[in-house]
Amino acid sequence: MPTLFDPIALGALVARNRIVMAPLTRSRATRQNVPTAMMADYYAQRATAGLITSEAIAVSQQGAGFTYTPGLWRDDHVEAWKPITGAVHDKGGLVIAQLAHNGRAGDSSVIGEQPVSASATTPPIDNWTYDGPKPPKASRALHLDEIPGIIADFAHAARNAITAGFDGVQIHGANGMLLDQFLRDNCNLRNDDYGGSVQNRIRLLREVTRAVCDVVGAERTAVRLSPNGATWGVDDSNPTPLFTAAAAMLDEIGIAYLELRETAAGSAFGETDVPRQSPMIRPHFKGPLVLNNNYDHARAQADLDSGLADSISFGRSFLANPDLVRRLDEGAPLNEPRPEHFYTQGAEGYLDYPTLPELDVAA
Template sequence: MSTLFEPLALGAITVPNRVIMAPLTRSRSTRENVPTAMMVDYYAMRASAGLITSEAIAISPQGAGFTYTPGLWRNDQIEAWRSITQAVNARGGRIIAQLAHNGRAGHSEVIGQQPVSASATVAPVDAWTFDGPKPSQCSRPLDISEIPGLVADFAAAARNAIQAGFDGVQLHAANGMLLDQFLRDNCNLRTDDYGGSIDNRIRLLGEVTRAVAGAIGADITSVRLSPNGETWGVDDSNPTPLFVAAAKMLDEIGIAYLELRETGAGGAFGETDVPRQSPMIRPHFKGPLVLNNNYNLERAQADLASGLADAISFGRPFIANPDLVHRLRHRAPLNAPRPEHFYTQGEEGYLDYPTLANAKAPV
């Protein structure tokens, strides 16, 4: 029976345990999308994770829709990320870059242009700007002639990630971001080769994944999907055949692993009436499957033992517990995260969570 604390091969990356750090936007980069010195310490402190997935990293200025988030399209960004990957590797850790394009979740005051998406739609949530939250704007549909350039941006960012010292990459096709906007039918209203049928709606994900796999190798390329109900206003009327088809396609490409972000009680994106999709997807993806669903130790072990998952990714517990693997292994209590500091720009709520070894008070 697999446990959280056994090694696992995720494609070409062998991890010492199955406690994966999920991607976590923390807004500690500069306004110009360059990682900062405090991020070196933040990631290095969590190097005991089986694998660290970076926060979402924009592939281009157009894709950098959130404030104070990092990018990977310029040399100064590559150099700043290299300091982070070297610090993680020096502590024996492994780290991959999650590559993202926010699509309609962006705002013109942040990206300097009208946000793009599969179709002309408006997210039913406020967008983040440097002056605070503002109503989301109507997106501009990506012209079909622009899609090869978008695919090339993902491939270039993947090459930059390897140059920066990352051990691999993950494509962010979840949580209402651009690739997810193409996947799901309430947001993708296109009538060309990228809209309508399921085969057409998964086409862009396939083209991006193949391009990235061709640039750096399929065995260090992974994908994150969120086969659930509505997220950031993005939803699908019939998710099971959509995400099964996407999983089959990704299996044929031969990616290193597939991560699924599902919803559950207390999750970051709330609950949904959509049934859990991982049991339907599992038979169609032969590689390692990583699940993310507001897990505790007991639920994580149960899904590993049943064979539903090969590893579990933890999000908010890693924010508050840099030594999460040690705490889970020894069934120690966990620090509680402080949401008021999730997206601030300082060290408070970022570098000051105690480990068991240095805690000055009971945790």
């Protein structure tokens, strides 16, 4: 059986190990959604990952709902990403761009208009704005004639990602973002071709995925889903038929790999009573399956050994340990993440987590 440290083909990309860096919003871009120079150092520090998934990158101003997050819809965004992808490549790494639209999770003061969603709904948690947390506002339902524009935004951002030097893209269909809002029935109350039945609710994900594949190739396109419990108030009454259908659809398209964000003790998104869905999804997706959520080395290897997963993505442990691959290989202790710096704008808690050699020097 493969170990975490064996190579794997993820579509067109050959990762040197099966340790993937999960997408992690860090809020180090400008208010104009332009990546900053420090982001090159941050990603290059973690280039020993088999594959780096970027933080969520907005596909449009309408989709850029969180503060200080980067975009990929303008030429200045593309140019600012080039030194970042170049820094990863100079270290021998691979990096893909996670493309996202926040939907109702965005705040009108950040995006400049009323947030959109599958239906006119209101998140149950505060929005983060440039003036701090604010009560959420109701979203409006996307009109049918607006949906082609959403699809085109994803395709345009995917094309820009390749121009910016990314090795591929991941479509963000998880964590309560717009595509997830269309997937799940407590948020999607539509009665047209994009609502109601499971096949209708996966329609937008299917159309976005096909459009992105048409631009960059299925072999460089991945998708992330979160089939376990509520995130940002987005949930489904019967997740198994929904997510097995979504997985089967993505398998038919032939994407490079599918990533599932599951739940576990200590999860950033909280625990849930929803049973783990990956065992039900696995038979419906024949390509590489990447699992994520609060893994340690032992749990990660166990899921590889069982055949449930082909690769494992690590989030907060990669945030706090730029040399996570080495630490897992050597069984070394891990730095603890500092949540107070997760979404601040400086280098503290971003570039200053020590590697093992730096700890040895300090000792």
